[in-house]
Amino acid sequence: MVINENYLLSAGAEIREYSAGTIIFHEGNSPLYFYQIIEGQIKLNNFTEDGKEFIQSIKSEGQCFGEALLFLEKPYPMSATALTHCTVMRLCKENFFSMLDIYPKLYRNVCLSMSDLLYYQYVMLQKNSSQNPADRLIGVMSYLKYNQKKQEPFSFKVPLTRQQLANLTGICVETAIRAIKLMEKNNIVMIKDRKIFY
Known part of the structure; x- marks a missing residue:
């Protein structure tokens, strides 16, 4: 778990249910929320011009997704879709940063999550070049x-x-x-x- 659920709830997070196939956010949307999965699986994906799907990563229980984009003023370069029925905690961007200011030790957890994402992308770039x-x-x-x-x-x-x-x-x-x-x-x-x- 990236951030203890109690911190997220005290900061105003809401719990959302998504059925399989539901799009949580679209490529091109502005990042407005921190998302953390309680249960289920989410895929981060794109489609090529000819309609072929490319899955960037699959996230599951305890993991967050799209968090790195909260630190940028850029739109999502991918979509997030529920692979299975999912329960997700969602915290608005403003409250997310307020929570990190109040509990700076949580920055480390977020940095670890983003570092893991970078590690995954380096591994996949290397392997997918084969x-x-x-x-x-x-x-x-x-x-x-x-x-x-x-x-x-x-x-x-x-x-x-x-x-x-x-x-x-x-x-x-x-x-x-x-x-x-x-x-x-x-x-x-x-x-x-x-x-x-x-």
């Missing part, structure tokens, strides 16, 4: 597994569909499926009940 689809997929899986207690092979159940993995790495789903089968053959992943373990 022409090898397996390298791209391994980049996503390695990042997701990074904070897990168990690091043994096949100890991490990848919480994404093959389509989501493809959209995160900029490859088509058919290529992702072939690459995952090859990764299974090479003992990089294990498939059990159609779930991927890395």
Whole structure:
């Protein structure tokens, strides 16, 4: 959890429910709120001119999203959409900064969250520059597994569909499926009940 919910509630945060597929904010909107997920998954995405979706990241319980844009006077360069039914805390920008002024130690939490986002983007830029689809997929899986207690092979159940993995790495789903089968053959992943373990 980036910021303890009690701080957010005392600063005036409201709890919002979003059903799967609901757009929380659109690319081009002005950032007006700090968002933190209580339950569910959110995707940050864009669409290319030909309508292909590119998922920038997927956020889940305890994570915030779009927070870095609150510090800039620039519109969102992506949209945020509920992947599943979600419960989200939403705090207006003005109250968010007032809360940080009252509790400066919370700046560290926000900085850690933004640093994690930067780390993810560096990893993904490096991996997505590879022409090898397996390298791209391994980049996503390695990042997701990074904070897990168990690091043994096949100890991490990848919480994404093959389509989501493809959209995160900029490859088509058919290529992702072939690459995952090859990764299974090479003992990089294990498939059990159609779930991927890395």
